[in-house]
Amino acid sequence: MSDQTPSHRPQGTALRRGWTTGACATAATKAAFSALAGGGFPDPVRITLPKGxxxxxxxxxQERGEDWARAGVVKDAGDDPDVTHGALVQATVRRGPPGSGVRFCxxxxxxQVTRAGLPVAIGEPAINPSxxxxxxxxxEEIAAQCNVSGDVLVEISIPGGEGIAADTLNPRLGILGGLSILGTTGVVVPFSCSAWIHAIQRGIDVARAAGLEHVAGSTGRTSEKAVQAHHALPDAALIDMGDFIGGMLKYLRTHPVPRITVAGGMAKITKLSQGFMDVHSRRGQADLGQLARLAATAGADPDCQARIAASNTVAEAFGHAQEAGVSLGDAVARAAHAFAQGLIDPQRSRLEILIFDRAGQRVGRAGFMD
Incomplete structure (x- = not known):
């Protein structure tokens, strides 16, 4: 989801935190309104975040017109790989009609939001509640300091944002024309992947609001294309969960849909079958010895088990099983299903696990079967 890379830092040095687009938009808004209210552009401009x-x-x-003022802040995401790092977040503030309060465009x-299920209404700018x-x-702070009305129209812009948004999930979520202004705390924690988890949850919300009864979470593009073709699913049913299988399923436990498919490659689903909820490589590697023991339940003889255990990769292990005529993929899918079933509410959702190889061919399945 990102085309940015973190700064090179000496080993053992703490990663530097950054600021969300919401924090940058707030700083730009405060500076612009200060200028419009007669207080000039504060530089630097200090804001207060939700946690103090x-x-x-x-x-x-900074720019000033007769009845408007504009300020801009360059987003610094710290050491997080963030597609909006370095983007210019601008706020243009204009006076509004008496009693109108603070309005956004x-x-x-x-x-702009075009689908139901997101935190703001259809037709509204994609600026989240926080x-x-x-x-x-x-x-309100500037209005009190300058003794002026706080009735204003705040326009947030990010030049080039529509192109950046093409690398995010916004188009699939029905957020068209650019980026979202996000951030609950205002702080970007490096590699917290909170933006990805947020996108997963909003994707589920959009699918539920559209009345869809089947969603499919995929670990990558190959498995996403394969599961969409397998079930003839609309785009709105596709959840780019990446490595966060546990995060998606836990959200679906409290925000259920009737049918859930988890689709992924051999290595990722093998890790799920072994109890990994985050299947990224940094969380650990698949246990090939355990995979060999699972192969035994599918009929692998001792020689095949030994070759699987000695494999360099999960893909090689699957190859040994295929040569021996062992349905390792189905065995892995069953084990993954047994584990993942505990993360959802089985009274409200049914679960399916699909495993695809690198060519998009199905090599394992468990669940649904109807």
């Missing part, structure tokens, strides 16, 4: 942190942001640009590069609340507080 008070970071200061340098302004990358999407400028260049900020998306950033909206932060910007409202910033406007």
């Amino acid at each position: 942190l008070t970071p200061a942001f340098s302004l990358a640009m 999407a400028g260049e590069g900020v998306g 950033p909206r609340a932060m910007m409202r507080r910033a406007v």
Whole structure:
């Protein structure tokens, strides 16, 4: 989901935290409204985050017109690989009608919501509730300091944001025209993958709001294309869960749909069968000895078991099983199903596990069977 790479840091050095698009938009809004209210552009501009942190942001640009003011902040994501790192987040503030409060609109590069199930309504700019609340507080603070009305229209823009958004899940979620303004705390924790988890949850919300009764989470593009073709699913039913199988299933436990398919490659689903909920390589490797013992339950003889246990990769192990006529994929799928079933509510959802090889051919299945 990212085309950014973290900074090179000496080994053992703590990773540097960054700031969300919501925090940057708040800083830009506060600076612009300060200028519009007669207080000038504060540079740096200090804001208060929901948990009490008070970071200061340098302004990358500032402009002033007769009835508007604009300020911009360059997003610093710290050492997190974030597609919006380095993007210019701008806020243009204009006076609004008396009693209108703080209203928001999407400028260049900020998306609009076109589907139900997201935290903001259809037709609204894709600015999440927490950033909206932060910007409202910033406007209230300046209004009190300058003794002016806090009735304003805040337009958030990210030049080039529509192109950046093509590398995110926004188009699939029905957020069109650009990026979302996100961030519950205002802080980006490096490699927390909170944005990906957020996208998984919003994808499920959108599918439920559309009345879909079957969703499919995939570990990668190959398995996603294969499961979509296998079940003839619409795009809105496809959840890019990546390595976060546990995260997706736990959300589906409390936000259920009737049918759930987990689709992935041989190595990822093998790890799921061995109790991994996050199947990224940094969380550990598949146990090939355990895989060999599972192969025995599918009829592998001792020689085949030994070859599987001595394999360099899971793919090689599957190859040995195939040569021996052993249905290792189905055995792995059954074991993964048994584990994953405990993460959902089986009274409200049925679960299926599908395993695909690198060519998109199905090599294992458990569940549904109807």
